Amino acid sequence: MIRSPDTNHKAMFIVLFTLACSLLAMASQAKDEPTTPHWSFEFKVGKFESALDEWDTYYDKTPYQWNIGGSYKIFRPLEIGLSLGKMTTNGVGDFPLQQSMGGDVNFTLMPVNISLLYRFVFYEKQLLVPYVGGGWTRIYYRQKTGDGDKFEGSFNGHHLKAGVQLLLDSFDKKGARNLQRRMGIDNTYLFLEAQSTEAKEDAVDLGGDSLFLGLLMEY
Amino acid sequence: MSHLNSFFAAIALMVVVPHGWAVSVPADYETIQAAINALEANPTLGDTIEVARGVYTENISFSNISLNRTITLQGEETAATFLEAKDAAVAIVTVSGATDVVVRNFTFRNGDTGVVLNNSTGVIIASNVFRLGNSSLAINSDEATVADILNNTFYDNDTAVLRGSEFSKITNNIFNNNNVAISPNTLTGAVVYNCFHNNDSDGVRGTQAPPNSDPLFVSIDLGDFHLKQGSPCINAGNGTDIIDDTSADMGAYGGDYADVFPFKVQRVVVSDASSREGNPSIDVSWSANESHRVTHTTRAGGYMLYYDSDQSGPPYEGTDALGGTFPSPIDAGNVTSYTIPDLTPPNINPAVPTISNITPASQTLNISWGAAASATGYRLYYGVNDPGENQVDVGAVTSYSLNNLSNGVTYSIAVSALYQATYYLSVTAYDNTRNSSHESAYSDEKSLVMGSENESDLSATMTGIPEPVEPFPLLPDEGCFIATAAFGYYDTPQVQLLRHFRDRYLLSHFPGRWFVKQYYTHGPKAARYIERHPEWKPAVRVALLPLIAIAWILFKASWFVQAVIVMSGVTMLGALYLRRKKWKSAPVNHAREKLL
Numbered sequence: 176m177i178r179s180p181d182t183n184h185k186a187m188f189i190v191l192f193t194l195a196c197s198l199l200a201m202a203s204q205a206k207d208e209p210t211t212p213h214w215s216f217e218f219k220v221g222k223f224e225s226a227l228d229e230w231d232t233y234y235d236k237t238p239y240q241w242n243i244g245g246s247y248k249i250f251r252p253l254e255i256g257l258s259l260g261k262m263t264t265n266g267v268g269d270f271p272l273q274q275s276m277g278g279d280v281n282f283t284l285m286p287v288n289i290s291l292l293y294r295f296v297f298y299e300k301q302l303l304v305p306y307v308g309g310g311w312t313r314i315y316y317r318q319k320t321g322d323g324d325k326f327e328g329s330f331n332g333h334h335l336k337a338g339v340q341l342l343l344d345s346f347d348k349k350g351a352r353n354l355q356r357r358m359g360i361d362n363t364y365l366f367l368e369a370q371s372t373e374a375k376e377d378a379v380d381l382g383g384d385s386l387f388l389g390l391l392m393e394y
Numbered sequence: 395m396s397h398l399n400s401f402f403a404a405i406a407l408m409v410v411v412p413h414g415w416a417v418s419v420p421a422d423y424e425t426i427q428a429a430i431n432a433l434e435a436n437p438t439l440g441d442t443i444e445v446a447r448g449v450y451t452e453n454i455s456f457s458n459i460s461l462n463r464t465i466t467l468q469g470e471e472t473a474a475t476f477l478e479a480k481d482a483a484v485a486i487v488t489v490s491g492a493t494d495v496v497v498r499n500f501t502f503r504n505g506d507t508g509v510v511l512n513n514s515t516g517v518i519i520a521s522n523v524f525r526l527g528n529s530s531l532a533i534n535s536d537e538a539t540v541a542d543i544l545n546n547t548f549y550d551n552d553t554a555v556l557r558g559s560e561f562s563k564i565t566n567n568i569f570n571n572n573n574v575a576i577s578p579n580t581l582t583g584a585v586v587y588n589c590f591h592n593n594d595s596d597g598v599r600g601t602q603a604p605p606n607s608d609p610l611f612v613s614i615d616l617g618d619f620h621l622k623q624g625s626p627c628i629n630a631g632n633g634t635d636i637i638d639d640t641s642a643d644m645g646a647y648g649g650d651y652a653d654v655f656p657f658k659v660q661r662v663v664v665s666d667a668s669s670r671e672g673n674p675s676i677d678v679s680w681s682a683n684e685s686h687r688v689t690h691t692t693r694a695g696g697y698m699l700y701y702d703s704d705q706s707g708p709p710y711e712g713t714d715a716l717g718g719t720f721p722s723p724i725d726a727g728n729v730t731s732y733t734i735p736d737l738t739p740p741n742i743n744p745a746v747p748t749i750s751n752i753t754p755a756s757q758t759l760n761i762s763w764g765a766a767a768s769a770t771g772y773r774l775y776y777g778v779n780d781p782g783e784n785q786v787d788v789g790a791v792t793s794y795s796l797n798n799l800s801n802g803v804t805y806s807i808a809v810s811a812l813y814q815a816t817y818y819l820s821v822t823a824y825d826n827t828r829n830s831s832h833e834s835a836y837s838d839e840k841s842l843v844m845g846s847e848n849e850s851d852l853s854a855t856m857t858g859i860p861e862p863v864e865p866f867p868l869l870p871d872e873g874c875f876i877a878t879a880a881f882g883y884y885d886t887p888q889v890q891l892l893r894h895f896r897d898r899y900l901l902s903h904f905p906g907r908w909f910v911k912q913y914y915t916h917g918p919k920a921a922r923y924i925e926r927h928p929e930w931k932p933a934v935r936v937a938l939l940p941l942i943a944i945a946w947i948l949f950k951a952s953w954f955v956q957a958v959i960v961m962s963g964v965t966m967l968g969a970l971y972l973r974r975k976k977w978k979s980a981p982v983n984h985a986r987e988k989l990l
Contacts, residue, residue, distance in 0.1 A: 233866040268863035270754050272802060277753045278863025318865040322756035326871035377890075379867045 211299065212361040212393035215246045215254065219368065219389025223262045223284075226373065226380040234266035234282060240385055246292065254292045256308075261285050268320060279321030284381060286314045286372060288334055302342050304364065309335040314374040314381045330381050332374025340364035340391060362393040416442035419450070426454050426467065426477075434459055442466045445500075447474040447835065453484040456514075459492040464516070469499035471655045472523055472646050473617055474835065479505030485534070489514045498651045501525065501617065508532040508551075511562075517541040520651035523619050524548045528573060535562050543567060545631070545642070545649035547619045549611075553577050554593075560584050564600070566631035568609050568619075568645040569593055576600075589627040589644045604630050609645065612684045618657040620647050620685035628686055637687065638827055647685075656683050656823040659697065659837040664819055666842060667733055674739055674844050676701075676817060679731035680837065683823040689728075693826035698723040698833065699732055700820045703740055704770075708836060710820060714738040723822075739815030739845030744769040746850045747792075747811050756862035757801055761809070762793035766850060769811035773849065781808040781855050799860040801901060806857055811850040817842050862901070888935075888942050895945040 223240040230236070244258025263283040267276050292308030312334045318326040343363045344351035354360040366389050372382035417439050423429035429443045441463050447470045454477070459465065467487075469475030477500045479486045485507040489495050494516040501523040502508040508524050511517055513536065524532035524546060532551045535541050537558030545566040548554035553574045555564060560583035568589040569575035575590055576597040585600025589609055610625035612618040621628055621643060631642035633649055642649045660681045667675040678699060682688075688695035700710035700723045712722040716736045726732040747766040752759055761774065771790050777783025788794040799805060820836040870890050900906030924930050947959055 227867060229866065266866075268865045270859070270861050271864055272859045272861045273754050275753075278755060280863060280865040282865065316869060318869060318871075320863045320865055322862040324756075324862055324865075326865060326869050328870050379869065381867075381869075 211248075211251055213248050215248070215256075215391055215393045216243075217245070217258075217366075217389050217391040218243050219366070219387035221368075221385050221387035221389075223383055223385050225383040227383075230383075233268065233276070233280070234264045238262055238264035240284075240387075242286075242387065242389075244288070246290075252294045252296055254294065256288075256290045256292060258288045258290070259285065260288075281317075281319040283317045284314055285316070286312055286334075286374075288312050288372075290334070290336070292336075294340075299362070300342060300344065302345055304340040304342070305338070306340065307335075307337045309333065312372050312374055312382070314372070316381060330374040330376045330379075332372060332380075332382055334370055334372040334382070336368055336370035338366050338368030338387075340366040359394045360392045364391040364393075365389075366391055416440050416444045419443060419445045420448070421446065426450055426452055430454065430456060430459075430465075430467070433465060437463075442468060445469045445475055447471050449476045449478060451478045451480050451504075452486070453480050454487045456487075456489045456492045456495050458490065459495065464494040464496060466496040466498065468496070469501075469653070471835065472499045472501060472521060472653050473619070473655075473657055474501075475499060476501050476503055478503055479507075482506050485510040488512070489517055489539075492517070496520065496651075498522065499646075499653045502532065503527075506530050507534055509534070511535040511539040511541050513538040515540045518544060518651075519546065520544040521646045521649065521653065522546045523617075523646050524551055524554065525617070526551050528552050531556060532572075533557075535559070545644065545646060545651060547611075547646040548572055548575070549614065549619065557581060564588060566633070566642055566644045566649050568627055569596065570609055570611075587630070587632040587644065589630065602632070612657065616657070616660065618685075619645060620657055620687070621645060622684050623686045623689055623691070625686065637825065637832065654825075654832045656685055656688055656695065656825055656832070656834040658835050659683060659821040659823050662819070662821050662837045662840050664817075664840040664842045666844060668844065671733065671735060673735070674737040676734045676737065676819065676842055676844070677731065678734065678819060678821065678840075680821050682730045683834070685823075685825070687825035687827075687832075688823050690826040694728040695823060695825040696728045697726045697730075697732075698822045698824065699726050699734065700822070700836065701734060701817055703737075703815050703817050706818045706839065706841070708820070710818065712817070726821075734819075737817070737844070739817075741815075741845065741848065742768045742813050743848050744811035744813040744850045747772065747809050747853050749807065749809055749853050749856045752807060752856055752858035754858055754860050755795075757797060757799050757860050759796045759799060759805060759807070759858040759860055760793065761796065761807055761858070763809050763853065765792050766811035768813050769850075770814055770816060770843075771812040773810045773812055775808045775810070775852060776805050778803055778805060781806045781852070787812070800903065801861050802859065802903075804857050804859050806855050808852040808855045810852050813848045813850075814843050815845040817844060862897075864897075888938070891942055891945040891949060892938070894949055895941070899948075 220239065220241045222237040224237050240260055240262035242258050242260035244256050246254040246256030248254045266280050266282065268278045268280040269276055288310060290308045290310035292306055294304050294306040296304045310333065312332045313329055314332060315329040341364060343365055351363065354363065368387040368389065370385045373380055374382045417423060417429050417433065419426050419429050423432060426443065426445060433439050433443065445468065477486050482505055486502055486505045487497055487509045490512040492514045496518040497509065498520045499522065503525050505526055507530065508526055509519055517539065519533060519541060526532055528550055529552050531553045532548050533543060533555045535557040539559060540561040543555060543562065543564045547568045549570050551572045554569050554572045555576045560581050563584040564576060566587050570591045572593045574595045574597050575593045576585060579597055582598050585598050587602045588600060589604055590596040590599055591606055591608055604626045607626045609627045610622040612620045612622055627644035629641040629643060631644045631648055633642040634640065635642050635648050636650050636652055637654050662678065662680045665677045667677040701712040702710040702722060703712055710722045714737050715724065715734045724734065745766040745768065747763045749761060749763045751762045771787060773785055773787050774794055775781035775785045776796060818839055818841050820839050822834045822836060824833040870893055896910060900910050924934060947956055
C-alpha cells in the first residue's frame with residue numbers, strides 16, 4: 176500500500192515543471208486589465224495510477240478517469256472548487272480458500288474533491304498559467320463481483336494537485352470574442368494537471384496519481 | 395486505326411474469354427454484386443455467376459453492362475436460393491441499360507419489387523419463383539426493354555408482371571393467387587402458354603392458356619412449387635423440358651432453364667430397430683416427395699439413404715449395413731420408410747481425459763479438461779470424500795459447471811471419457827430419369843446412438859473449493875445495516891468485524907445464508923428505527939458486543955490470546971460444574987448459604 180518511488184518522482188517532476196512555468200509567467204508583465212471572471216468550469220480526462228502496490232495484478236494498470244468540476248474565485252488567483260470524478264475498470268479477484276485468482280470484479284471509484292487552488296495569474300490573457308492546490312477528498316467506491324456481490328462505501332482523504340493552463344483565446348481571438356459575447360465565457364484554457372490523492376483506511380489507500388488533460392472555461 | 399484496334403480487341407476477347415466459365419458466390423465473392431462487378435471489370439473470369447443455396451439479402455444491379463456476351467446469374471436450386479431486398483424500396487434485381495443478361499433459378503421474397511428492367515435488351519428471366527407478398531410487384535419492365543419472361547411461378551404478389559412493351563415475351567409461366575397477373579390490359583401481344591389460377595385479375599391471358607384450374611403445387615407452405623401428378627400445367631407449355639425431354643411444363647420447374655433438383659426430403663425420423671430385428675438396425679422414415687417426376691406412375695423416382703458412423707455430415711461413407719453388403723448410399727426405391735439392417739457399430743475404448751483447470755465461484759466449480767481421443771461424451775465424478783460419491787453425464791463438451799455446491803468445502807473431482815457409436819443419416823429424393831444429377835439435396839441430418847457404452851479410466855483426481863470471488867482490495871460495504879446504525883458509521887472496526895464474520899462464517903453454509911437473507915430482508919427496517927430513535931443505540935451496541943467479541947477473537951486475536959481465552963472458558967465452565975456439584979450435595983440451608 177506504499178507509493179512507489181517512481182510515482183513520487185513523477186509527481187515531483189510535474190510540480191517542479193509547473194513552478195518553472197510560473198516563474199516564466201512572472202517574468203512577463205501585466206499590460207491591460209479586461210473584465211475578471213468569477214467562476215470557472217472544467218472537464219478533464221486522464222489516466223489513474225493506483226497507490227495500491229498489487230493493483231496491476233488485479234486490474235488494468237492505468238485505467239481512464241474523467242472528472243468535472245467548478246470553482247469560485249475568492250479573489251483572482253485564489254479559488255475554491257468542487258469536482259466529481261469517476262474511474263471504472265474490470266479485473267479479477269481472489270479465491271482465498273483455493274489460494275488462486277480469478278472471477279470477475281468491476282471496480283468503480285468516484286472521488287469528490289473540495290479544493291483550494293492558487294493560480295499564478297498576474298494579468299488577464301496570460302498565455303501560461305501555472306497553479307497548485309489541494310484539499311479534502313472523499314472517494315466513494317463500488318465493487319461488483321461476478322457472483323453478484325456488491326461492496327459499496329467511501330473513504331476520506333486529501334489531495335494535492337498542480338498543473339499549467341494554456342490560454343486558447345490567444346490562438347483564436349475572434350472565436351474568443353464570440354464566446355464572450357454569446358455565452359459569457361471570458362477565458363478558455365487547455366490544461367495539463369497532475370494530482371496525487373490519498374484516502375486511506377486500515378492501510379488500504381484508494382488514492383493514487385492521476386494525470387489529466389482538460390478544458391477549463393472562466394466566466 | 396481505332397477501328398482496327400477494336401477489331402483486334404474483339405478477336406482477342408473471343409479467343410481469351412473462356413465462355414461458359416463461372417465464378418461462384420459465396421466461394422469466390424462474398425456478394426452477388428461483387429461477382430457482377432468483377433465479371434464486368436475482368437472479362438477473362440467467364441460469363442456465369444453461380445450462386446450457392448442460401449439467402450442473399452442484396453439490391454443487385456446490372457447497370458449499363460454490355461460485354462458482347464451473355465451474362466448469366468444462376469441459383470444452385472430455385473427452392474433453396476433466396477434473393478431478398480436489402481433496401482425494400484429498391485428492386486432486388488435491377489437490369490438497366492444492359493444487354494444479354496439471364497437471371498434464373500431463384501426464389502424472390504421480401505421486397506417491394508422483384509426485378510426492374512429498364513432500357514435493356516436480350517434479357518431472360520427464367521425458372522424463378524416470385525413470392526413477394528400481396529403489396530409487391532414481381533417484374534416491372536419498361537417500354538424500351540425487350541425481355542423473355544419464361545417458366546416462372548408467380549405466387550401471392552400484388553402485380554406479377556407490369557410491362558411497357560409487347561416486345562417482352564411472357565411464356566410458360568404460372569400465375570397463382572396474385573392480385574393482377576399481367577398488366578396493363580392494353581398490351582396483349584406475346585403472351586402465350588401461361589397458366590392462370592385464382593388471381594383477382596388475370597389481366598392479359600394471351601393464347602394457349604389452359605383452363606383456369608389449380609396448378610397443384612406440392613407444398614406452398616414449404617415453398618415447394620414443383621407440380622403434383624394431375625396438374626394442368628404439366629406438359630402444357632411451349633418447347634421441351636430439360637429434365638426429361640417431354641413437352642415443357644409450365645412454371646419454375648419446366649422448360650430449358652429449370653433446375654433439375656427434386657425438393658429436399660422432409661420430416662426424416664430415425665429410431666433404433668435393434669430389439670425388433672435382433673441385431674443393430676435403424677428404422678428410417680420420411681415424408682413423400684409428391685413432385686410428379688418422383689411419383690410418376692410408370693417411371694417413378696425414389697429415395698437414397700446415406701449413413702455413416704461417428705462422422706457427421708457428407709460424404710456419408712458408412713459401409714457396415716447388412717454385414718457390409720449395403721454400403722452408403724442405399725437405394726430404398728419408391729418408399730417412405732426403410733430399415734437399415736445388420737449394422738456393426740464400432741466398439742472403441744476412448745482415451746483417458748485430463749482435467750486442465752478448476753476455477754471456483756460461489757457454490758460453483760467450473761471444470762475443464764482436454765478432449766480425449768474417440769470420446770463421444772464425458773462423465774464427471776465429484777464428492778467431498780471421494781469423487782465416486784456423485785456422477786453426471788455432461789455430453790460431448792470439455793468444460794462443465796458444477797452448481798449448488800457448498801462454499802468452503804473441498805471437493806474431489808475426476809472425469810472419464812465415454813464412447814458409444816453414433817450413426818448419422820440423411821435421405822435424398824431422385825426423379826424418374828434416374829440421372830444421378832437429378833437428386834435432391836441432403837435432408838436435414840438425423841443421428842442415432844447405438845451399441846454398448848465404453849468408459850475410459852478416471853482421470854487423475856483434482857480438488858476444488860467453491861467460494862465467492864473476493865474483490866481486491868477487500869473493502870467494507872454498507873451491508874451491516876443495524877450495526878452501522880448502532881455504531882454510527884459502517885467502517886468502524888466493530889462493523890467491519892461483523893461483516894467479515896458474515897462473509898467467512900455465515901455465508902459458507904445453508905443456515906448461515908438463511909440467517910443473512912432474513913437479516914437483509916428485515917435489517918433495514920430495524921436500522922431505520924434505530925436511526926430515528928438514537929436512545930436505543932447504546933442498548934444495541936451492548937447486544938452486539940458478544941458477537942463482536944467472538945468476531946474479534948476469530949479475526950484479530952493472536953493464537954496465544956485465542957488459546958488463553960479458550961483455556962479461560964474451559965476453566966470457568968469447569969469451576970461452574972464443580973460449584974453446582976457441591977451445591978447439590980451440600981446440606982440444605984446453612985451449608986448452601988456458606989457456598990453463596
